[in-house]
Amino acid sequence: MRNEALKQLVLETELRRALRADEFEVHYQPIVCIGSGHVVAVEALLRWLHPRLGILQPAAFLGTAEEIGLIVEIGKGVLRTACRQAMVWRQRGLPLRMSVNVSPRQFYCEDLHSSVAKTLYETGLPPHLLELELTENVIMQDRERASITMRALQQLGVGIAIDDFGTGYSSLEYIHSFPIDTLKIDRSFVRDVAKDRRGEAIARTIVLLGRELGLRVIAEGIETIEELSTLRDLGCDEFQGYLVSKPLDAGQCSLFLDERRSLTGEWPRGEPA
Ligand code: C2E
Ligand code: MG
Ligand code: MG
16 A cells, blocks of 8 residues: 555656656657548657656556646647647648547646637647547536537537547437547457457447448557458548557658658648548
8 A cells, every 4th residue: 555655656756757857748640541541640649758767658647647637737738749740740741630639637627728729829730630539438527518618629620539439438419419520439349340240330330320420430449451441341431550550759750651652642632621
């Protein structure tokens, strides 16, 4: 018990120090349109470049950052960095959609709407190139407030995606009453898709639901060709996963995008819807 409490305390202190020392970095995982093979978006994923421990994944520290509320400050930094990066790529002729995860504390923070608006204004990123990812649990925590905040974000022109769809506590009713643009099928269903018919049935149902409601459907965590071809046959719009690329830092991701561009030729004219 004492050991655990001590560890927690050290982590809290370290997190506060890391924020001051600017040790957080944003990595980007490409999201590909299944139909065209083009990279149409990236997801911003937080990393902690710890001076002694190396690169730490969110699972190691996100829970504590959320508990002590530091995620709000960290999240603002992620949003700013991600929007700036999206502008860099846009200015180089790659108008990619930037998808940013929002935690419960961040979502229910009084100034989410104004900090998103301020970030868009300061970076110059067109709102339709930003999408915020929420989980079902975040929305269900306080549906009334969630609805108000989501509508305000919609008014700004920012997209909203439901992350890890199907894994949370949810009611299907919220999907059609809330302003949602995208459903992201959780990796756990993608994994089962190639394995058994039940897995495929679940994925098929999610894709169908999304399509019927006019939502974009993205499959997360695609690792094999088999998974990709099954999800393509089911009618999924976009995918991300190790099959194409792991999350990369900004420099590596720029190189990846350039290589990919030279492979697939010119980008489609205009910006993705
Ligand atoms: P998520 O939003 O569902 O992100 C997808 C996770 O799946 C990422 O893990 C990504 O690296 C991993 N992934 C992608 N493709 C594959 C694959 O083919 N195979 C496998 N095994 N994994 C794959 P990561 O980066 O460790 O992030 C974990 C979670 O932490 C995220 O899940 C998200 O909920 C949270 N997170 C990450 N960055 C942020 C952030 O900036 N703010 C907040 N609030 N949460 C974040
Ligand atoms: Mg996500
Ligand atoms: Mg997810």
